[in-house]
Amino acid sequence: MKIEAVDFFYLSMPVVTDAGDGSQDALLVRVAAGGEVGWGECEASPLTSIAAFVCPMSHGACKPVRDVVLGKALNGPDDIAALAAAVEMECMDLLQAAHTFSGIEMALWDLLGRKRGVPVYQLLGYAKAYPKLPYASQLFGDTPAETLAGCRAARSRGFRAVKCGWGPFGRGSLKDDRDHLQAAREGLGPDGKLLIDAGQIFREDVDAAAERIALLEEVDAGWFEEPFLGGAYAAYGALSQRRGKVKVAGGEASHNFHMAQHLIDYGKVSFIQIDCGRIGGLAPAKRVADYAVAHGVTYVNHTFTSHLALCASLQPYAGLKDHVICEYPFAPKPVAWDMSETHLEPDENGEVRVPDAPGLGVAMSRSGIGKYLVDVEIRAKGMLLYKTPSMAE
Amino acid sequence: MKIEAVDFFYLSMPVVTDAGDGSQDALLVRVAAGGEVGWGECEASPLTSIAAFVCPMSHGACKPVRDVVLGKALNGPDDIAALAAAVEMECMDLLQAAHTFSGIEMALWDLLGRKRGVPVYQLLGYAKAYPKLPYASQLFGDTPAETLAGCRAARSRGFRAVKCGWGPFGRGSLKDDRDHLQAAREGLGPDGKLLIDAGQIFREDVDAAAERIALLEEVDAGWFEEPFLGGAYAAYGALSQRRGKVKVAGGEASHNFHMAQHLIDYGKVSFIQIDCGRIGGLAPAKRVADYAVAHGVTYVNHTFTSHLALCASLQPYAGLKDHVICEYPFAPKPVAWDMSETHLEPDENGEVRVPDAPGLGVAMSRSGIGKYLVDVEIRAKGMLLYKTPSMAE
Numbered sequence: 001m002k003i004e005a006v007d008f009f010y011l012s013m014p015v016v017t018d019a020g021d022g023s024q025d026a027l028l029v030r031v032a033a034g035g036e037v038g039w040g041e042c043e044a045s046p047l048t049s050i051a052a053f054v055c056p057m058s059h060g061a062c063k064p065v066r067d068v069v070l071g072k073a074l075n076g077p078d079d080i081a082a083l084a085a086a087v088e089m090e091c092m093d094l095l096q097a098a099h100t101f102s103g104i105e106m107a108l109w110d111l112l113g114r115k116r117g118v119p120v121y122q123l124l125g126y127a128k129a130y131p132k133l134p135y136a137s138q139l140f141g142d143t144p145a146e147t148l149a150g151c152r153a154a155r156s157r158g159f160r161a162v163k164c165g166w167g168p169f170g171r172g173s174l175k176d177d178r179d180h181l182q183a184a185r186e187g188l189g190p191d192g193k194l195l196i197d198a199g200q201i202f203r204e205d206v207d208a209a210a211e212r213i214a215l216l217e218e219v220d221a222g223w224f225e226e227p228f229l230g231g232a233y234a235a236y237g238a239l240s241q242r243r244g245k246v247k248v249a250g251g252e253a254s255h256n257f258h259m260a261q262h263l264i265d266y267g268k269v270s271f272i273q274i275d276c277g278r279i280g281g282l283a284p285a286k287r288v289a290d291y292a293v294a295h296g297v298t299y300v301n302h303t304f305t306s307h308l309a310l311c312a313s314l315q316p317y318a319g320l321k322d323h324v325i326c327e328y329p330f331a332p333k334p335v336a337w338d339m340s341e342t343h344l345e346p347d348e349n350g351e352v353r354v355p356d357a358p359g360l361g362v363a364m365s366r367s368g369i370g371k372y373l374v375d376v377e378i379r380a381k382g383m384l385l386y387k388t389p390s391m392a393e
Numbered sequence: 394m395k396i397e398a399v400d401f402f403y404l405s406m407p408v409v410t411d412a413g414d415g416s417q418d419a420l421l422v423r424v425a426a427g428g429e430v431g432w433g434e435c436e437a438s439p440l441t442s443i444a445a446f447v448c449p450m451s452h453g454a455c456k457p458v459r460d461v462v463l464g465k466a467l468n469g470p471d472d473i474a475a476l477a478a479a480v481e482m483e484c485m486d487l488l489q490a491a492h493t494f495s496g497i498e499m500a501l502w503d504l505l506g507r508k509r510g511v512p513v514y515q516l517l518g519y520a521k522a523y524p525k526l527p528y529a530s531q532l533f534g535d536t537p538a539e540t541l542a543g544c545r546a547a548r549s550r551g552f553r554a555v556k557c558g559w560g561p562f563g564r565g566s567l568k569d570d571r572d573h574l575q576a577a578r579e580g581l582g583p584d585g586k587l588l589i590d591a592g593q594i595f596r597e598d599v600d601a602a603a604e605r606i607a608l609l610e611e612v613d614a615g616w617f618e619e620p621f622l623g624g625a626y627a628a629y630g631a632l633s634q635r636r637g638k639v640k641v642a643g644g645e646a647s648h649n650f651h652m653a654q655h656l657i658d659y660g661k662v663s664f665i666q667i668d669c670g671r672i673g674g675l676a677p678a679k680r681v682a683d684y685a686v687a688h689g690v691t692y693v694n695h696t697f698t699s700h701l702a703l704c705a706s707l708q709p710y711a712g713l714k715d716h717v718i719c720e721y722p723f724a725p726k727p728v729a730w731d732m733s734e735t736h737l738e739p740d741e742n743g744e745v746r747v748p749d750a751p752g753l754g755v756a757m758s759r760s761g762i763g764k765y766l767v768d769v770e771i772r773a774k775g776m777l778l779y780k781t782p783s784m785a786e
Binding site for chain 2 (some may be wrong): 004010013016017018019020021022024025043044045046047048051052054055056057058059060061062063064085088089092093094096099165166199200203229230231232233234253255256258259261262265278279322374375376377378379380381383385
């Protein structure tokens, strides 16, 4: 079959705040081929990723993603790999292309799985999918009392693991950070798994990050996530010498396989966190999972948005029995929830499972999507390059 | 003073072909503050970089570049550094932001230099600027005869160095590549400096790249540029064990300091090539130059477009006497030439010098810009986010 259509849907909450909450908008991709459709989701900045799809060509190595994808063959996983390689070469100088293609690639797998009647994780080479232990991923509160309440809420909903991140952490004194960390542990209880996300706040300052190690050890933190800028491998590597019992996690910024590989090789992280909406989709994420296994590193999804993104993010490591933890958007905005009819709820063991259904296993909600659809129009060189498509298929 | 306005001008040839010629369009940035203006240029995909400037905010770490820059203080180099750091944090999840900010940062330096009446290289910390030896940068011909003619043309215009790249190289047989390399050497003459650019054609295939080493040695090539994908440091590192007398160059894809640092540390390149329109502007490029000096690596500009970009690209290493070679767009399209009144022509020694004038030292041409200006209109969420500005200041 041929890729007949690729449509982008920019969804947004009516009001977007400057909180570090990535669930406030979304960019959905619908691909059509051979009478079937597949869905994917790009992270982040919907308008910019749409522009990378429709922009006029600058030269032979800076083409719009559209020109590389539309009309191409889609008969199996090899065709998806060929498209990814073509995007790398033909969109070489178009930085945003990796994010744009991520959602497309995800949708191609979804479509292929639906067509063949098998879950995507099987197409990726796994015989079966193992359950994952979701951690409730949330922001630190503005005050320790809010942080405590947030962790308590997650616990009361049955989560055995919680991640607190961003917000005030690393911006004030060590005492402030300690108060938040202690509050988080108190809210979660002594036996829960507590994970801490610094949101790159220390940039390249290894000393500033290292000062927090003792505070994280006090609360038995399961990891110290993204202390530094995504590409600051030397800082990561230096911290690995001073991390005590605390393990370091990172990788969400990776927009290709190599960035994740280097964070493992040079940054010496213990957990590699991959956002399938950024790294180029599911195949490069699976390649990272293979690399992680070979290097004794644990693979974790990075997902703070929808259950489409969540179901996609689990596929690349669904078959890794020992890589059990998974990020789970705990309090997403309504746009992230309403866009799909399918949602992954933790079971009585507090575990989630990737849907045992064709493709990504997610039924999208036409009314949910329509409710948050944003009007966009892009014109250049006398042409209408993009206009928000109708939800009719 | 405050940054009062940031305007983007998308210029393009009427027809853009899929040749690997990056001079076919351009994105200019004009910044206004304190009664002065400064100019910069972004690489590449103008529409996408404009979108990254005006897009609606997705969340606190995915803001449009506009929100981070407009209205901010600009009183000295520290303010430019603060803005760059703010973009890193507040546009963290907006991949294209690095390219968008590159042109802005360049324009901020230009403006500051004009305001103070000093060349930018002095603001960057150099007491004086040394002449550079330009190499005529061009594509391989479709046939060896065309490659020969191109190199002969550069030689006859007085160039002592030539770079041939892209086109058929690495796509056919070893014999085909050898024929092109021999033709290039013949056209340039025995004493000229011949540089070869593979344009990432070998992706991660170290063997395929290594097979060309002997052919490059035969023609005494000065470097072997970008054999691999920009982030494939392991492939670069592996080739460094097998490169014989041929030195390896790379780095143009770097969209932050760390990528260049890692190509030096892990990729073991001998030449680090920086595009100021991608890496975030002049300050991170200067940081790379400092790093290169400290590690025995030679800094080279990457510039295939205008003389605004060329004059900007020389500033970060203007004061490095021993880093003499520079990329010089040999046969740019008219849009790249006409946009400025200032052009750097090689002198009787075949050398070029950064203008000894305030800022970047480039007078822009209003009529030249107007001639190639592209109409663009971007609307989203009921707002007109961008419309091509008038050329009136």
